[in-house]
Amino acid sequence: MEQINELAENLKLLGDKTRLTILALLKERPLCVCDIVDILETSQPNASQHLRKLKSAGLVSETRKGQWIYYSLNIEGKIYIQAVLDYIPSLKQKIDPMKNDCCE
Amino acid sequence: MEQINELAENLKLLGDKTRLTILALLKERPLCVCDIVDILETSQPNASQHLRKLKSAGLVSETRKGQWIYYSLNIEGKIYIQAVLDYIPSLKQKIDPMKNDCCE
DNA sequence: TTTATATATAATCAATTGATTATATAATTA
DNA sequence: TAATTATATAATCAATTGATTATATATAAA
Numbered sequence: 001m002e003q004i005n006e007l008a009e010n011l012k013l014l015g016d017k018t019r020l021t022i023l024a025l026l027k028e029r030p031l032c033v034c035d036i037v038d039i040l041e042t043s044q045p046n047a048s049q050h051l052r053k054l055k056s057a058g059l060v061s062e063t064r065k066g067q068w069i070y071y072s073l074n075i076e077g078k079i080y081i082q083a084v085l086d087y088i089p090s091l092k093q094k095i096d097p098m099k100n101d102c103c104e
Numbered sequence: 105m106e107q108i109n110e111l112a113e114n115l116k117l118l119g120d121k122t123r124l125t126i127l128a129l130l131k132e133r134p135l136c137v138c139d140i141v142d143i144l145e146t147s148q149p150n151a152s153q154h155l156r157k158l159k160s161a162g163l164v165s166e167t168r169k170g171q172w173i174y175y176s177l178n179i180e181g182k183i184y185i186q187a188v189l190d191y192i193p194s195l196k197q198k199i200d201p202m203k204n205d206c207c208e
Numbered sequence: 209t210t211t212a213t214a215t216a217t218a219a220t221c222a223a224t225t226g227a228t229t230a231t232a233t234a235a236t237t238a
Numbered sequence: 239t240a241a242t243t244a245t246a247t248a249a250t251c252a253a254t255t256g257a258t259t260a261t262a263t264a265t266a267a268a
Contacts, residue, residue: 004128004192008121011188015116016226017109024108033245046227048246067235067244083187084115088108120256137215150257152216171214171265 007080013057014084018042019050023073023081024088026060028095030072039094111184117161118188122146123154127177127185128192130164132199134176143198 014020021040025031031039036047051071054060059081061074075081118124125144129135135143140151155175158164163185165178179185 001125004124005121007188007191008119008124010119011115011124012119015112015114015119017112018226020112020115021105021108034243043228044245045229045247049226052246064235069245080184080187080191083184084111087111087184122256138213147258148215149217149259153256156216168265173215 010057010059010078010081013053013059014081016050018046019054020084020088021091022047022050022054022071023059024085024091025095026071026073027085027088028090028092030063030070031095032065032068032070034068035095036071039091114161114163114182114185117157117163118185120154122150123158124188124192125195126151126154126158126175127163128189128195129199130175130177131189131192132194132196134167134174135199136169136172136174138172139199140175143195 014023018040022036025036025039033044033047033051036051037044040047051060051062055062055071059073059075059078060071063070063072075085118127122144126140129140129143137148137151137155140155141148144151155164155166159166159175163177163179163182164175167174167176179189
């Protein structure tokens with residue numbers, strides 16, 4: 001039943017509005033923390049803490065680019081997460097307007 | 105974003121070991137509460153409360169048969185839940201040994 | 209109609225969680 | 239090097255949650 005425990009842990013992570021939205025955003029493209037903060041209209045520590053949980057579970061990975069840290073989706077082999085994200089309407093329109101507003 | 109909220113609520117329900125196991129069991133066949141209690145080796149109120157949450161979310165439905173109440177899976181149209189349950193190895197061997205042990 | 213069985217509900221409580229506030233670190237720019 | 243920007247971490251706190259204990263309801267059997 002170890003399989004179920006691990007699955008439940010991952011699903012618990014998805015079962016939060018903020019984190020689920022972050023994953024849906026990252027489905028479109030990698031984003032830095034300040035992008036996410038702006039889009040979600042939340043505080044920077046709040047975004048960071050949710051990202052940390054997602055990272056601990058291995059669902060996202062990060063790359064630093066100068067002073068920005070970009071997070072991207074890392075869900076290979078987790079078909080059910082893909083199925084969940086496919087269920088969410090694209091948030092592309094939330095991202096595009098910000099292009100170059102924030103970083104770089 | 106109402107879509108995401110509802111999805112997160114459902115995923116939060118799946119993000120619990122006990123409830124996820126109940127769903128995986130019901131994937132095999134409908135079960136009464138006493139079946140679930142025996143298989144999970146938990147208390148009757150605990151099973152009942154989890155079943156109530158699943159029922160409130162519309163993920164399971166119930167039918168009374170005499171003094172037993174059978175719960176069954178009700179996830180039509182929720183592809184992501186099917187994907188999650190497909191990810192779990194079958195629990196059939198947990199169910200079969202109990203056949204006719206408990207009810208009726 | 210009393211007793212037993214199956215299930216639900218309510219109350220309680222400890223543990224977990226999400227958000228906020230404050231502070232620290234790291235990279236960049238002036 | 240000082241100031242600024244991006245991000246992380248730590249501490250705090252209210253709210254939520256899962257489990258337990260106790261009790262209620264409903265069906266069936268004696």
